[in-house]
Amino acid sequence: MMDLFAKRSHGHVDHLTQVKAWVRELMDVSPNAAVLVTELRCTEPGCPPLETVIAILEDAVAPRQYTLHRAVADVTRQDIADSAAPTRRG
Template identity: 40%
Template sequence: MNEALDRLLGRSNRPDSARADRAGEIADLVHTTLGLDQQAAVTVQELACAEPGCPPIETKIAVLGATPRRWTIHAPLSEVDDETVRQTLTDNPDGENTPR
């Protein structure tokens, strides 16, 4: 398989420092936007989406803790700008938690 398809399917073993740096920047932005303590655990991941109608790559943001919160941005990390993150968080500060 080619490298792009391997990466899309999450099979790339190569570290991507630009993606890791951007994930860290977004995590810092989440802390600032939501007024979180710097000790709060925030994860930012770029994942393949297999749901119908979903773009092939999406960015997932999660705040972990007693009441976890999560958000989805339907774009790869490299295309997620700060304003999109701020808007996503301020439009729905409680996250996208839905009972399952």
């Protein structure tokens, strides 16, 4: 069972903040948008043990959601750039 209230290391929080900054930089996110980054465990067959879900919530724009099949700690700037490429607004 996952403990939703378990304390995270300072390094985890720092990387989570960095991932959010990359999302804002690379995914054309308005300053007022909410960027949510969540690490989830999956117990279904064929599912990676951890995945990172990124949600962008903006006024007057449909929510955007991206799933990366890796833990938050393993997410790189390039992962965010690759996710942004097909959806970048022009």
